[in-house]
Amino acid sequence: MDRERVVEWLEGGSVSIPKVLLKHYADIGLNEIEFLTLLHIHESIGSGNPFPTPIEISNRMSIDGTACSEVLRSLMKRGFLAIEQQDVSMMICEKYSLRPLWQKLASLMFETVHEEEQQQREQSET
Amino acid sequence: MDRERVVEWLEGGSVSIPKVLLKHYADIGLNEIEFLTLLHIHESIGSGNPFPTPIEISNRMSIDGTACSEVLRSLMKRGFLAIEQQDVSMMICEKYSLRPLWQKLASLMFETVHEEEQQQREQSET
Amino acid sequence: MDRERVVEWLEGGSVSIPKVLLKHYADIGLNEIEFLTLLHIHESIGSGNPFPTPIEISNRMSIDGTACSEVLRSLMKRGFLAIEQQDVSMMICEKYSLRPLWQKLASLMFETVHEEEQQQREQSET
Amino acid sequence: MDRERVVEWLEGGSVSIPKVLLKHYADIGLNEIEFLTLLHIHESIGSGNPFPTPIEISNRMSIDGTACSEVLRSLMKRGFLAIEQQDVSMMICEKYSLRPLWQKLASLMFETVHEEEQQQREQSET
Numbered sequence: 001m002d003r004e005r006v007v008e009w010l011e012g013g014s015v016s017i018p019k020v021l022l023k024h025y026a027d028i029g030l031n032e033i034e035f036l037t038l039l040h041i042h043e044s045i046g047s048g049n050p051f052p053t054p055i056e057i058s059n060r061m062s063i064d065g066t067a068c069s070e071v072l073r074s075l076m077k078r079g080f081l082a083i084e085q086q087d088v089s090m091m092i093c094e095k096y097s098l099r100p101l102w103q104k105l106a107s108l109m110f111e112t113v114h115e116e117e118q119q120q121r122e123q124s125e126t
Numbered sequence: 127m128d129r130e131r132v133v134e135w136l137e138g139g140s141v142s143i144p145k146v147l148l149k150h151y152a153d154i155g156l157n158e159i160e161f162l163t164l165l166h167i168h169e170s171i172g173s174g175n176p177f178p179t180p181i182e183i184s185n186r187m188s189i190d191g192t193a194c195s196e197v198l199r200s201l202m203k204r205g206f207l208a209i210e211q212q213d214v215s216m217m218i219c220e221k222y223s224l225r226p227l228w229q230k231l232a233s234l235m236f237e238t239v240h241e242e243e244q245q246q247r248e249q250s251e252t
Numbered sequence: 253m254d255r256e257r258v259v260e261w262l263e264g265g266s267v268s269i270p271k272v273l274l275k276h277y278a279d280i281g282l283n284e285i286e287f288l289t290l291l292h293i294h295e296s297i298g299s300g301n302p303f304p305t306p307i308e309i310s311n312r313m314s315i316d317g318t319a320c321s322e323v324l325r326s327l328m329k330r331g332f333l334a335i336e337q338q339d340v341s342m343m344i345c346e347k348y349s350l351r352p353l354w355q356k357l358a359s360l361m362f363e364t365v366h367e368e369e370q371q372q373r374e375q376s377e378t
Numbered sequence: 379m380d381r382e383r384v385v386e387w388l389e390g391g392s393v394s395i396p397k398v399l400l401k402h403y404a405d406i407g408l409n410e411i412e413f414l415t416l417l418h419i420h421e422s423i424g425s426g427n428p429f430p431t432p433i434e435i436s437n438r439m440s441i442d443g444t445a446c447s448e449v450l451r452s453l454m455k456r457g458f459l460a461i462e463q464q465d466v467s468m469m470i471c472e473k474y475s476l477r478p479l480w481q482k483l484a485s486l487m488f489e490t491v492h493e494e495e496q497q498q499r500e501q502s503e504t
Contacts, residue, residue: 035288106136139397268391
C-alpha cells in the first residue's frame, strides 16, 4: 500500500527551477506570492492543464481565489504572464504562456553583463 | 537574436531524475542505453508526445531506429515499460507508461530496507 | 561574451522541487514567504553554503534581514527547519537541515493514505 | 521505518538535466555511456564529492572500473571534461569540471542559430 504511494510520488516527479530565476525573481520585480503563482502555472502547464482557474491555483496557496485573480491580473498587466489561444481538435482553447517571464529574466541577465562590462571599462580607463 | 535563443532554453526547462534512480538503474538491471531510452520517453511524455516512435527516440541517441525498436521490445518484455490506451476526444490513442520502472525502483528500495533490517537483527542476536 | 554568460547559466543548473511539496506546502502549514525561505536554504546547501545568514537569504527576497530572521526563528520553532553541527577539518560548524520539512511532508502523505483507506472502508461498510 | 526511507529519498532529491542537453548529447559527439559518466560526475560534484574515482563511478554503471578509466581519459582528451585544482584548508585538491561540456553545448546552440539564419537569408535571396 505504502509502496503504491511511493510509486505515485516517483511518477509525479519534480519541477525544475533554473537557479538564475530563484536567485533573481526579486530583482525582476516579483514578490514571493507572485513568483509562486507563476510556478504553480508552470507546473500546471507541464501536467497538461495549461489554463488553471484562480481557484485551482489558490487551493495550493495561502491566498484565496479572489486574491489569486488579482495577482494574475497584475502579473499580466506588468508583463510577466500572457494568455495565448490554441487549436485543440477544432476547438479554440486558452492557455497561459510564461514566455514573458523568461524574456524578462534573459533581459536582466544581458543588462547585468553589459553593466559589468561598462564598469570594467570605466575602471580600466581611470 | 541570441537573447531569443536563451529564452527558448529557459522555456524548454529541465528534466528531473530522482537521485535514487540515477544511483540504482544498474542495480535494477538497466544498462546505459536502456536507461536513456526510458529517460527520452519520460521527457517526451512530459512534452506532450506520449508515444514517440523508435525513429524519434533514436534521433537523439547513438543507436539507429532498428536497434531502438529492439531496446523498446526488450524493456517491455522485462517489465520496465508498458503501453496504455487513452481516450483523446473520441479517439483511442496509445501512450507509454513508465509506472513499471517506478514500481521496480520502489521494490528495490523496500527490499534493501528489509535486508538491512534483517542483517541488523541477525547481528544483534549473535 | 554572451556565450560565456550562457555557459555560466548552464553550469549553474536548476533546483528540483518534488511536485508533492509544491502542491502541499500550504497543507503542511507554510505560507509563500516561508516556503521560499526554505527553498533558498535548500539551494544554498546544495551550492556548498549550508548556513546562509538572514541577510544572504533576504537579499534574494522581497523581505529584509530582520523579517527574514523572524521567519527563520518561526520555522525552527514550528519544526520545519533545524540547525545541526558538523566537524569540518577540526572546526565545529553549524549548518541548516531540512530533514524536519521532509518528515512533515512524508507524514502528511501517509496520513492522507490512511484517511482515504478509512473512508473507503467506511463507505464499503455502509 | 518505511516512512524514514521515504524521508531519505525526499532529502536526496533529484538531478536536473537541461532538456537541450538531453536532446543534443549525441549531436555534440557523446554516446550513452559517455553522457551518463558525465552525469554521474555532475551528481557527485553536487553531493560534495567533486573528484569521484573510476571505481565509484563504475559502481553505478554497467561497465567496470578499467573501462570507466578509459571513458574518463577519452572525455578529457576530446574536451568534454577537465580536472581543476582547488585549495581546501591549505591542501591542494583535484576536482572535475564540466565547464567544457557546457561550452560545447553553448557552441552547438549558437552555431545552429547561425546556420538557420544563413539558410533563411539564402532562401530569401533566391
